[in-house]
Amino acid sequence: MFGDDAVSRSLGIELLEFGDGRSSASMRVTDSMVNGHAVVHGGYVFLLAETAFAYACNSRGPATVTTGAEISFVAAAEAGDLLIATAEERTRFGRNGIYDVTVRRGDTVIAEFRGRSRTSGRVEGEA
Numbered sequence: 376m377f378g379d380d381a382v383s384r385s386l387g388i389e390l391l392e393f394g395d396g397r398s399s400a401s402m403r404v405t406d407s408m409v410n411g412h413a414v415v416h417g418g419y420v421f422l423l424a425e426t427a428f429a430y431a432c433n434s435r436g437p438a439t440v441t442t443g444a445e446i447s448f449v450a451a452a453e454a455g456d457l458l459i460a461t462a463e464e465r466t467r468f469g470r471n472g473i474y475d476v477t478v479r480r481g482d483t484v485i486a487e488f489r490g491r492s493r494t495s496g497r498v499e500g501e502a
């Protein structure tokens with residue numbers, strides 16, 4: 376799945392952990408990700424969190440997509456900061472799941488993300 380993820384690769388996102396309803400991914404904030412307030416644009420933080428979420432909810436095999444998500448930004452990040460998003464499955468029910476993702480810079484929490492997923496029924500890699 377990561378090999379086909381051109382967006383994540385183009386932003387320098389690295390998959391650090393993947394499996395059993397968990398994943399973590401990192402991204403270095405670049406100058407082009409910083410907004411007029413000299414902090415990372417929230418869309419990039421969301422994208423990193425959603426990427427970790429996607430790998431966590433697809434870690435069990437069946438292709439799974441996002442049905443909804445929300446994020447709370449709690450601290451700012453700046454150019455040069457290394458952000459790490461850690462996703463954990465909270466529950467699965469039927470074809471649905473709920474996952475929490477924490478985005479950190481070192482020990483500082485930057486954002487908390489909650490994602491909802493739905494399994495499509497097909498296995499990743501099938502036509």
